[in-house]
Structures are given as C-alpha cells and as structure tokens.
Amino acid sequence: MSELIRLTAAELAEKIHSREVSAVEVAQAHLDRIAAVDGTVHAFLHVASEAALVSAALVDDGLAAGVAPASPLAGVPLALKDVFTTIDMPTTAGSKILSGWRPPYDATLTTRLRAAGVTILGKTNMDEFAMGSSTEYSAYGPTRNPWATARIPGGSGGGSAAALAAFEAPLAVGTDTGGSVRQPAAMTGTVGVKPTYGGVSRYGLIACASSLDQGGPCARTVGDAALLHEVIAGYDPLDSTSIDEPVPAVVAAARLGASGDLSGVRVGVIRELGGEGYQAGVRSSFDAAVVQLQKLGAEIVEVSCPHFEYGLAAYYLILPSEVSSNLARFDAMRYGLRVGTGASAEEVMAATREAGFGPEVKRRIILGTYALSSGYYDAYYGQAQKVRTLIARDFAAAFTHADVLVSPTAPTTAFPIGDKVDDPLAMYLNDLATIPTNLAGTAALSVPSGLADDGLPVGLQVMAPALGEAVMYRVAAAYEAARDAEDGGPLIHRVPEVPA
C-alpha cells in the first residue's frame, strides 16, 4: 500500500506542486486503495478511474510546462457526495428513482472543483436524498464505518466520511441539512464543516430541504478542510440564496489557530446541549475538550439557549414540508425512473414513486403533506417557523457573550448497523445538537475529540455566527493541534486496518 494515501491534502499538494510526485501517481494510489477496501467499506457508488487519471494528467502537464497550479489543491483527489450533479458520472442521490441518471449539467460546486484542478475520484454513498443519519437508507446498501465495520458511519454523508477514514480520499464534500456533514465526521474521527447558509452554492445540489441544505468540506484535518472551503465557497448568481460577500479567510484562520493560542477568544458552553440523552463517554470527551480549550487561553462562559430543546420538533416539521414539495419533481415524465403502463399520468406517477422511493423518503413526504394540510398548517408548519425564529434569537443572544459555542456533535458514538433503521424517531435523535445551526443558517463544524470508552470516535462541535467561519476554524485548529500533541499524533492514524 502506498504511503501517499496517509498524507494530508496540504502535504500531497506540496509534493505534487514541487513535482516530487505526480498527480497521476497520487490519483492511482487512491484508486488502488479504493479497489482494495471499498468492497468492505462501500463508501463509493461510482468510481471514475479514467476521468480521475485524465484530470490528474492535465495537472501534471500544466506543472511540467511551468504553469502555476490552478489552486492550492490542484491534483489532490476528492470524493464527491452523490447529490451534486456531474455531467460525466451518474448522479443518484442514493435513490432508485435516479438509478443510472446522467445529469445534463454540472453543479456549480462540481465546476469549481474542476476549475481548481481537484481530481474527482467518484461519487459517495448517502442516505436517499440525504434523509437519514446512518447511510442505511441508501437504496444501494449501507456504508460501513472503518473504525468498526459492523457499525454505521453516520449519515446522510456516511460515504464521504468513511472514504476519508478508510484513506480512500484525503478530501470529500458533503451536504448538511440537519447534521449530515458533522455527525458522520464525529462518527468517523474526521472533520466536517457546515458553512453559513448561502456560503456554498446549491446550484446542481439535488434538494432535500432548500432552506436548510448546505454543501461543505470534509477532511482529515482542520487545515485541509479550510483549503477546500476556500475552493468551493463564494457567491454564485445561479443560486438565489447565495450570499454576495467575500469568503471568510479560513485558511489563514486555521494557520493562526494551529499556532496554539486562543487568548481573548470567548467559548460558550450551551447548557441545553450535553446533558440528558448523551452517552457517558461522549460527555466525558466533551468535558475534556472544554478543559483543553481553557488551557489554550480561551475564556469559557456558560450560555443558555432555551428553545434548542424544541429544535428537533421544529426541524421534523419544516424539513418534511419542504421535502414533500421538492420531491414532487420526481414525476416519471422528464428524467429518472418510469414504472408501469397505467392509463393515466397520475397512475404512472404513483407507481413510479412507490417503486422508486425508499421508506424514509415516503414517511417524510407523507409527514410533510400532513403538516402543510389545510387545518393543520398553523399548528404544525406555521408554529415550527416561529420556533425557528426563537432558535435564531437564542443563537444571537448567545453570540453576544461568546465568539463560538461548543457542544458534543452527536449524542452517541457510532451504533451497530440495523439498530435504529426501523425506529425513525430514535434515528432523528442523532441530530439533536446539529439541527439548531441549520435552522438558524449559521456555521458549525465537527472536529475529533478523541475516543469514547467504547473505543469509537467522538466529535466536538464548534458553532459560529453567520459568516463567522474564521474564528470557528481558528478554535478548531488550535484544539486539534493540542490534542495531536497530547496524543502523539492525529487520532485518524489509530483507525484499524479495514478487513478485506
């Protein structure tokens, strides 16, 4: 096995750009790794070997001709969640209804990756239409957690997170609607970032819930996530909710943080996140992380966000409502699956959607249709939108006392495959701590905070105000550097070798 796959994206970029190794060698090393372990991990739904090698060769040609690299990540491989459209690869969103579909256009995020010279290795597994917290709701079978292959890698972006933890790719992209980047990061000992809503274009991102969805970087280090963040973020006129503001300088912030001093930074511990319902090993890891932040010079303050306890309820009304509307586009007429030769379009639609959607998608469509029904709208959807306002106000008040807020990312470590698949409400509880950020449109990330007493990774969530990514990266990088120094190396190097 090539040692190249153990390197960070920053290290790979340095070696490629100085022509110590070629981008093609780096791509091939990762493709070999995928061939060796993905039969077990199942992080990928599609591997684009040929396109990856062609893209990498173009980077090598440019460097050989003396052209400056297109970006700091030119030639570095990446695994793309199968929810972003790609003109040269199938795009399924983990659903049978889009089996084999080839999109007629690239997502803006895909275009940016290509322009940056990033090598796209393939498309990663996910819960169908990003609905789920374990990747078990993929129509193409679950992804396995490299730390313990009988366990889930989190979801919905379990494929992207598992690809990182299994050293199949140094970088990945996910989407976070209620925690789908951060919770898988916590479950796999990797880093996952949910940028400010509107920070990364949603053009060509197949919608789950449009007011909540946000693409974001996944990596094995905070610094690598920052490099990818600056490649994918920025204003896009093709997305009407894109923010027309400069991208926060997160690479510089991560470098500043890695120097290890957090003097003058106020870190708020949210009283309502971290008590009841959190596994003991998760709580102790979080408490140790807070002590670590204090040692780095941060001022620790306790804050209260009294409406967060209603976040899950509001989210599971708002999200299904948007889902029921967004997924109406899968009508068996213009693209995707068509089932049945019924006499009417309505019969064909109903038969196709029944055959093409999995149980969780159907549940959420029905729930959303209910919440938006005449007579129920005010009590459910309308009231949930008011609670959303109160949660945003809780954040605003907390951010007057603290520069960032912290909590455990997820209430438990990775659970066994099959454990919660038939208990939707138990599955939803995974997102307790991550949902408020999506409702408020603010930024947050998950950074590894060690292993719990069960030997599985735990994530520390760092939350920041809208467009406050710089301080969030700074705090996470400082914490990561301190942990690595204490542990004698990055946590991810302790992941067991994946059984063949």
Place this chain on the structure above:
Amino acid sequence: MSADPVTSGITRDEVAHLARLARLAVTDAELDVFATQLDVILGAVARVGEVAADDIPPTSHAVPLRNVFRPDERHPGLDQEQALAGAPAAEDGRFRVPRILGEE
C-alpha cells in the same frame, strides 16, 4: 381533516389519503407500518405547540430572500437532445407522457 391537531394522532385512513395526495401508491403493509410510525413522530413534533409564540414572526429562510436578476442577454442553455437525454420516453423531439386529462 379537523379536530385538535396537537392532541389527536394520525389514523391509517388519513395516511392513505395523504399518500394519494402525494402520488405514492403505498401497499397495505406499508400503510400499517407508516401509520404507527407517523403517529409516534407526530406525537414528538407536536411539542412545538408548547412554545408560546403568538407574537413571534415566522422564519422561512435564515437569510432574507430577494429576487435576483440577470442581464437580458442570450446565453447557451441545454439543446433539445440534452434536455431529452434522461427522458423515460421521447418522440419527435418531445417528452412522451401518459394521458394527462382524465375521462371524468
């Protein structure tokens, strides 16, 4: 549908009605499972009703939405072949679809 939405659950018949509205030809077995599961989920999400929020404005989007314009200039879009490439059925450069208007 009426009754007090915050205290009443959801019935199997209601789930069947909602599935029809959502164009999902669910099976009887699915109806049994979904009715039970959705009743539990609704019981949990009905908690939003505990929050006193009469005077609170609703939030539909975290950032204010405004209309976005672009210059009224020609630029390339999908051609007919690209637009039809993923169609389940096409004929004469158009989408071929089952009958839309009923006989009722």
